[in-house]
Amino acid sequence: MITPDILDAAMARALDIATRGPEGGPNPRVGCVILSPDGHTLAEGWHRGAGTAHAEVDALSHLAPGEARGATAVVTLEPCNHTGRTGPCAQALIAAGVAEVYFAVPDPGAVSSHGAQTLIDAGIPAQLGPRREEAEELLADWLREARRGRPTVTVKWATSLDGRAAAADGTSQWITGPDARADVHLERSRHDAIAVGTGTVLADDPALTARGEENGAPLSQPVPVVFGHREVPADAALRRHPRELITLSGDDLAADLEKLWKLGIRSVFVEGGPSLASSFIRAGFADRILVYIAPTLIGGPKLALTDLGVGTITDQHRLSITDVRHLGSDLRLTAEPAPPQPQDPTPSTQPTPGAN
Ligand SMILES: NC(=O)c1ccc[n+]([C@@H]2O[C@H](COP(=O)([O-])OP(=O)(O)OC[C@H]3O[C@@H](n4cnc5c(N)ncnc54)[C@H](OP(=O)(O)O)[C@@H]3O)[C@@H](O)[C@H]2O)c1
Secondary structure, eight states: OOOHHHHHHHHHHHHHHHTTSOSSSSSOOOEEEEEOTTSOEEEEEEOOSTTSOOHHHHHHTTSOTTTTTTOEEEEEEOOOOOOSSSOOHHHHHHHHTOSEEEEEEOOOOTTTOOHHHHHHHTTOOEEEOSOHHHHHHHTHHHHHHHHHTSOEEEEEEEEETTSBSSOTTSOOTTSSOHHHHHHHHHHHHTSSEEEEEHHHHHHHOOOOOOOSEETTEEOOOOEEEEESSSOOOTTOGGGGOSSOOEEEOOSOHHHHHHHHHHTTOOEEEEOOOHHHHHHHHHTTOOSEEEEEEESOOOOSSOBSOOOOSOOSGGGOOOEEEEEEEEETTEEEEEEEEOOOOOOOOOOOSSOOTTOO
16 A cells, blocks of 8 residues: 555655756656555666656566556656657556556646646546655756747857957957856857857857866767858868757747757757847847956947847846856856836936936
């Protein structure tokens, strides 16, 4: 008999083993414990990353045929219903003959969800179990991305103290110092894709590789993406990137992000230039803004951003600063869109005494 205490302990264990899976990437970290009808653990499983068995299938693989009959499956995420690179977990649980399923968090994914309904339709009670808050915390990034249905976007730029991203002739290498640039390489490696516009490709010929090491291992290489209609030159450094280049028109950023999402890309690092960065912000797709500010003055026309569609001050894009760091002689600021504020009172048309 599965008592609430046994169920709670099994879910705690499932959450614990879920953390053995890799952080980041397109797939969630999931753990599964299979209990016998008298509450003993028969098998455990967890998901080891994209393309490998899901937690339920991994757990079932440790059991002999028929051994899971009448068992209770305790999973941190609603079993999936979708045939991706591995089969649907709901079907695997039905085929194994489990008697009931508890999961901590419903799956918000458009294609993978409704596994619980499939189980119920097959006569297997599938319901929310304990520890939802903990499971939501473990899966926070993945759930946020799954609910959005598009990759998370970080827009990054490097700027002088007076907000310039390049000199008048278009040269911008380098505004910031080596510490800031090393940090950019780390940030690149933490995203699935790096994106630039054709303007930057033609002006800077960037390699868009993540160079350096983390914990003694070479940084992982995100996929390079170029937005624009102009051709990436045959001899561009990008053509020698270890990952295959993706080119997108940029005419419809929502559709382009959806294409990247369907390719399994869950995070995009937009490295400019000013036109592309501004388009992402204007369209409301900049989930995180990362700015490296160097103590230098450039002046002139090459601003870090172009038109953000702000015709009047009430339309400005308000942000919250979430992190501030010194990197050598530069500053790194992280900001996110601020939650909507209550409307300011209508500004007075009377000049304030002493104001200028
Ligand atoms: N300081 C920094 O952080 C930094 C970073 C990058 C670049 N830069 C500097 O920025 C300058 C280049 O600026 P840029 O604004 O021309 O570069 P960009 O933003 O990289 O490229 C703009 C081009 O991208 C294409 N594009 C595709 N979809 C777009 C969309 N939705 N919105 C806007 N553009 C889209 C268009 O080209 P098509 O005509 O091909 O469609 C557009 O002309 C260079 O001087 C470079 O050195 C500075």
